[in-house]
Amino acid sequence: MVDVGYFALCLALAAAAYATATSLFGIHRRHEGLIRSGENAALSVCALYTVAVMGLWYAIFSRDFQIQYVAENTNAHMPAQYMLASLWGGQNGSILFWGWMLSAYTSAAILLNRHRYRGLMPYATAVMAASCCFFALLNIFAADPFQRLPFTPTEGQGLNPILQHPYMAIHPPLLYAGMVGMTVPFAFGISALAARELNNTWLRAMRRWLLIPWTFLGGGLLLGGKWAYVELGWGGYWGWDPVENASLMPFLAGTALLHSVMIQERKGMLKVWNMVLLIFTFGMTIFGTFLTRSGVVSSVHAFAQSNVGPFFVTYLVIIVVGSVVLLLWRLPDLKPESHLESFASRESAFLLNNWILLTLLFAVLWGTLFPVISEVVTGDKITVGAPFFNRVSVPMGLVLLFLTGAGPLFAWRRTSGESLRRNFTIPAISAVLVATVLFAVGMRNLYALMSLSLCGFVVGSVGLEFSRGISARRRSTGESTLAAFYMLLSKNRRRYGGYLVHLSVILLFVGFTGQALSIDREIVLYPGQREDVGRYAVTFETLAFGDDANKSVSAAAVSLEYDGQFLATLLPERHFYKTAEQNTTEVSIYTRWLEDFYLIIIGSNSQDGSTKFQIYVNPLVACVWWGSALLVLSSLWAMWPTSRDRRLARLDREAARATAGPASA
Amino acid sequence: MASENHLYLGVSMRGKFAIGSVIIGLGVIFLIFTGVQQSAARHMTLDMLLEQSVTELDGRRIQLGGCTVVVGSIEWDAYRHRPEFLVTDGERNLQVRYTGNAVLPDTFQDRAQVVVEGLYVAGGGEPQFEAEIVFAKCPSKYEGQSYDDHVGALDVENSS
Numbered sequence: 162m163v164d165v166g167y168f169a170l171c172l173a174l175a176a177a178a179y180a181t182a183t184s185l186f187g188i189h190r191r192h193e194g195l196i197r198s199g200e201n202a203a204l205s206v207c208a209l210y211t212v213a214v215m216g217l218w219y220a221i222f223s224r225d226f227q228i229q230y231v232a233e234n235t236n237a238h239m240p241a242q243y244m245l246a247s248l249w250g251g252q253n254g255s256i257l258f259w260g261w262m263l264s265a266y267t268s269a270a271i272l273l274n275r276h277r278y279r280g281l282m283p284y285a286t287a288v289m290a291a292s293c294c295f296f297a298l299l300n301i302f303a304a305d306p307f308q309r310l311p312f313t314p315t316e317g318q319g320l321n322p323i324l325q326h327p328y329m330a331i332h333p334p335l336l337y338a339g340m341v342g343m344t345v346p347f348a349f350g351i352s353a354l355a356a357r358e359l360n361n362t363w364l365r366a367m368r369r370w371l372l373i374p375w376t377f378l379g380g381g382l383l384l385g386g387k388w389a390y391v392e393l394g395w396g397g398y399w400g401w402d403p404v405e406n407a408s409l410m411p412f413l414a415g416t417a418l419l420h421s422v423m424i425q426e427r428k429g430m431l432k433v434w435n436m437v438l439l440i441f442t443f444g445m446t447i448f449g450t451f452l453t454r455s456g457v458v459s460s461v462h463a464f465a466q467s468n469v470g471p472f473f474v475t476y477l478v479i480i481v482v483g484s485v486v487l488l489l490w491r492l493p494d495l496k497p498e499s500h501l502e503s504f505a506s507r508e509s510a511f512l513l514n515n516w517i518l519l520t521l522l523f524a525v526l527w528g529t530l531f532p533v534i535s536e537v538v539t540g541d542k543i544t545v546g547a548p549f550f551n552r553v554s555v556p557m558g559l560v561l562l563f564l565t566g567a568g569p570l571f572a573w574r575r576t577s578g579e580s581l582r583r584n585f586t587i588p589a590i591s592a593v594l595v596a597t598v599l600f601a602v603g604m605r606n607l608y609a610l611m612s613l614s615l616c617g618f619v620v621g622s623v624g625l626e627f628s629r630g631i632s633a634r635r636r637s638t639g640e641s642t643l644a645a646f647y648m649l650l651s652k653n654r655r656r657y658g659g660y661l662v663h664l665s666v667i668l669l670f671v672g673f674t675g676q677a678l679s680i681d682r683e684i685v686l687y688p689g690q691r692e693d694v695g696r697y698a699v700t701f702e703t704l705a706f707g708d709d710a711n712k713s714v715s716a717a718a719v720s721l722e723y724d725g726q727f728l729a730t731l732l733p734e735r736h737f738y739k740t741a742e743q744n745t746t747e748v749s750i751y752t753r754w755l756e757d758f759y760l761i762i763i764g765s766n767s768q769d770g771s772t773k774f775q776i777y778v779n780p781l782v783a784c785v786w787w788g789s790a791l792l793v794l795s796s797l798w799a800m801w802p803t804s805r806d807r808r809l810a811r812l813d814r815e816a817a818r819a820t821a822g823p824a825s826a
Numbered sequence: 827m828a829s830e831n832h833l834y835l836g837v838s839m840r841g842k843f844a845i846g847s848v849i850i851g852l853g854v855i856f857l858i859f860t861g862v863q864q865s866a867a868r869h870m871t872l873d874m875l876l877e878q879s880v881t882e883l884d885g886r887r888i889q890l891g892g893c894t895v896v897v898g899s900i901e902w903d904a905y906r907h908r909p910e911f912l913v914t915d916g917e918r919n920l921q922v923r924y925t926g927n928a929v930l931p932d933t934f935q936d937r938a939q940v941v942v943e944g945l946y947v948a949g950g951g952e953p954q955f956e957a958e959i960v961f962a963k964c965p966s967k968y969e970g971q972s973y974d975d976h977v978g979a980l981d982v983e984n985s986s
Binding site for chain 1 (some may be wrong): 829842846847850851853854857858860861862864865866867868869870890902904905907927928929931932933935936943959
């Protein structure tokens with residue numbers, strides 16, 4: 162089975178190479194048969210990759226420890242769901258998994274679009290198949306997951322216990338689905354340039370393919386944060402680690418692109434800028450992967466250093482040089498159809514949003530690469546930590562927040578002073594109201610006040626948009642408010658789904674703001690002792706020890722009160738895994754409304770039984786989780802095809818068939 | 827940016843947008859500059875660090891990398907919170923005292939690859955490192971290395 166897997170991987174490489182070459186040759190010769198053959202070969206890459214992945218899974222589940230990857234990433238006692246996850250737990254397997262996903266995306270893009278966008282698809286197929294080639298090459302020549310050891314270990318090393326967590330089984334695939342998926346919009350962009358079909362058609366083809374990986378990236382990032390929060394025991398969810406930054410950067414670039422394509426669709430402006438952004442977004446996914454896997458920057462959770470670095474650099478150089486040359490070549494075809502007319506316009510707001518997102522991205526990139534840059538420039542390797550990133554990102558985040566609310570209040574082309582005053586009144590009142598209330602209840606943290614009142618501003622602006630839409634519908638159709646709300650959401654999914662995404666961003670920002678207000682305490686308690694922590698009080702009841710073959714456990718029982726009311730008994734634990742010789746912290750979290758009481762047992766003094774605890778009170782943190790859920794759901798809502806989309810697709814297919822018909826007959 | 831502006835701006839708007847982008851740019855440069863000053867730490871390896879005297883590095887924030895924790899050297903305080911331990915680059919050792927508040931990551935253990943950030947100080951006579959931050963990476967046994975070493979050793983045996 163393992164040999165079958167390896168063989169399938171080699172065949173996948175051959176099929177992908179064939180698909181690339183044949184598609185290009187087919188375009189050159191205008192030969193429909195060759196183009197079809199290229200597409201079918203690209204589809205077969207997915208089937209072959211599936212066989213390869215099954216081969217590795219088979220080796221994992223049959224505990225074939227002679228396979229180095231299996232020996233290093235699994236052991237005989239692991240539960241089945243983590244055996245499944247260990248396919249992407251290590252470097253080589255995750256690259257195989259990456260290639261598999263890429264081939265699946267490629268197949269989906271071909272099957273859904275090949276009858277629709279006849280002009281674009283052959284080029285897109287070539288680009289996507291060429292990417293498949295790269296990952297298959299990488300697997301075969303630098304990161305072979307099927308590599309055998311010259312001996313068979315009796316037991317594998319297992320997956321790191323802190324990674325044996327449900328979130329950790331889901332988080333990497335989601336993130337990969339986001340990173341990998343950016344290949345599809347990139348392929349559409351390149352095909353538009355190559356085929357010289359630079360009207361709005363390719364934008365229409367690419368839009369959803371951009372939104373899908375964007376949603377995956379967002380969901381993956383936030384799930385990773387949730388995992389860190391419940392599993393790592395440092396009370397936070399985002400540490401500005403290079404690996405985290407590596408996936409944040411394509412997300413920021415993708416967000417900028419999602420906004421600026423709207424200007425192009427509507428006004429025919431920013432054509433060059435959008436191409437650059439698209440190339441940049443895709444480049445960032447490859448660059449991020451390179452950062453994570455090459456050992457260029459040291460990170461807490463990077464993969465082991467390996468020799469895939471040069472491969473990624475070569476790939477990145479080919480992508481950037483190739484697409485920039487193509488872009489320069491097509492520059493004359495990318496003239497804007499209109500100009501920016503006024504500062505006070507939707508276009509300007511979008512532009513500003515793009516600049517801020519990109520400068521934020523640049524700052525994150527700068528901080529991540531600072532050790533490398535400073536070493537080249539000064540000879541000293543200088544690193545910057547979380548304080549740097551927080552200092553830079555908080556002010557820019559606040560400007561972005563303001564734009565989230567302000568953007569929709571501007572009209573396209575130009576907005577008169579009168580309508581600006583009218584549009585800004587309600588959101589501004591809402592912001593002032595929030596600030597006043599918070600100040601009155603005693604909040605004095607400047608950043609938190611600014612952030613939360615800006616959130617109020619955005620809620621006011623989104624609310625205004627919805628209420629205008631609803632009353633317009635009610636006037637014309639006589640629907641009830643609720644029905645009008647629902648119809649508004651489902652008739653114009655893109656616009657109102659987008660506003661829902663904005664609301665989820667507000668929830669996220671409210672949650673982030675909570676970090677500024679969190680309390681962090683370290684206390685030592687004797688059994689039976691009670692201690693106040695803000696309005697909470699904890700009583701250390703007892704400490705217990707347990708022991709089994711796999712691990713030994715020490716657990717504390719701590720009762721928690723709020724304003725004198727008993728809430729719960731918390732049971733934080735500390736585990737020691739015997740085979741891995743590793744400690745893990747099992748955090749105990751009590752969620753009260755939007756606030757978390759987060760308790761960790763640090764250790765106990767065996768002499769006198771006193772025990773040290775670490776406590777975090779994290780206000781508003783639940784907003785981050787609710788916000789992420791809403792982000793994913795509302796983005797799904799926005800991208801879901803409407804009946805109008807399906808009708809358009811049918812018309813496109815019929816038109817394509819009509820033009821292709823005589824040629825193939 | 828300026829060369830690209832004509833692609834989407836009318837002539838009269840160019841100047842205004844140039845001013846806008848300069849303001850944003852300056853703001854970002856200011857933020858980055860002060861941010862770096864706040865949290866920059868010079869990255870050094872153990873041999874680089876030990877070559878310099880403690881007084882030379884007085885008060886400079888240092889990130890010491892490329893070390894592993896010496897087996898059996900971790901001495902926890904009574905609550906298993908702030909340890910003192912030895913780090914080694916294979917040849918030299920240095921005493922490290924953890925002074926931070928955070929609970930050390932679960933990956934901190936014997937043989938773990940660590941990066942410590944803090945100050946190099948003259949402790950009671952012997953120079954030591956006061957670490958405010960300790961990053962610990964899982965020992966290499968979770969990825970690569972170990973079997974490769976093993977295979978390497980086998981190859982040596984076979985060829986001799």
